[in-house]
């Protein structure tokens with residue numbers, strides 16, 4: 001219970017893998033996208049491995065439940081209500 005993790009920890013490089021379908025209906029290929037945490041912050045899409053077209057995409061919380069708060073706290077560092085609780 002509570003130890004379901006698809007995240008591989010290799011030294012200091014945290015990597016997780018997304019599974020996405022190509023947005024183009026005639027392709028619809030399955031893509032596996034490996035991202036580090038830094039890459040996840042900048043993630044805007046992927047290039048389909050089958051048709052090589054760009055797919056606009058973004059992460060949702062269920063993609064990166066463990067990193068969601070961290071990724072978004074970094075992006076919105078000047079939010080007025082971002083009090084850091086010790």
Ligand SMILES: [Zn+2]
Nearest residue numbers: 022027048051
């Ligand atoms: Zn494709």
